Amino acid sequence: KAGVTQTPRYLIKTRGQQVTLSCSPISGHRSVSWYQQTPGQGLQFLFEYFSETQRNKGNFPGRFSGRQFSNSRSEMNVSTLELGDSALYLCASSLDGSSGANVLTFGAGSRLTVL
């Protein structure tokens, strides 16, 4: 079956712009979560959605937002981009996102460069 698909794979923006990243989860997976990966910080949790509801949010400023659609696809948006937002943004899906044996399937990521 198809994996987690993220688009675009690469993008370059300038400071002050905004960006929208998209994620299509594995068919049947209803939980979608987003992580920011940077060399110094590793993976930092952004947010998690299930059935169009955000169930948890990480410690990121309000410029970072997301949403999930009825078909489980998800988008995240970053407004007023800063240089420090340059990172690999990873989307991951799972069946329900809550059980103790919860296993994430990751997409290949969207690499954002802010100039």
Place this chain on the structure above:
Amino acid sequence: GDSVTQMEGPVTLSEEAFLTINCTYTATGYPSLFWYVQYPGEGLQLLLKATKADDKGSNKGFEATYRKETTSFHLEKGSVQVSDSAVYFCALFYSGTYKYIFGTGTRLKVLA
């Protein structure tokens, strides 16, 4: 708060050498523990997991045991291959929190 600490990399080994990547965690409860691996240009994929103390996760020759007394989940492999070169992430997860806490990752380089 909860956290995961991994050994600094890169770890460089010759093919067929024994591998250990240390992982320790700080947890207020009883999380599940995971190892994920990231190959160049790809997202992370599950390597193995353990959901309770003393459980051993294993996959593709890799093993890790959930040690509650030492709060550790060290990754081991008896004989590494060049194809094992990747970044390895240790992580914990609590049921009902909907988020993982990852370590910073350890890069492994295996030389032929």
